[in-house]
Amino acid sequence: MAPAAATDNIKPRDVCIVGVARTPMGGFLGSLSSLHATKLGSIVIECALKRAHVHANLVQEVFFGNVRTVSAFQGGFEIVS
Numbered sequence: 497m498a499p500a501a502a503t504d505n506i507k508p509r510d511v512c513i514v515g516v517a518r519t520p521m522g523g524f525l526g527s528l529s530s531l532h533a534t535k536l537g538s539i540v541i542e543c544a545l546k547r548a549h550v551h552a553n554l555v556q557e558v559f560f561g562n563v564r565t566v567s568a569f570q571g572g573f574e575i576v577s
Contacts, residue, residue, distance in 0.1 A: 514548035517541075 502543055506512065517540045528536065537560060563567070 514550045515544045517544040517547065 504575055519536045531539075541558060541560070542552075545555065
């Protein structure tokens with residue numbers, strides 16, 4: 497992994513993709529069944545930032561994807577960010 501860039505070099509309109517993370521596919525033997533989808537989403541965002549060594553205060557916008565239909569995950573995007 498490349499070293500984290502100094503925040504002095506980042507301009508206000510720069511776009512930075514710092515990393516990605518995802519939840520496991522399938523049922524994962526039920527070990528995550530007690531967690532709501534929005535909680536899993538917030539864990540994914542937290543992990544991606546931690547891996548990239550980026551403090552959450554530096555994040556202005558998050559793009560979050562989902563493979564389920566909207567009816568199965570209504571409002572989840574706003575809640576996790």
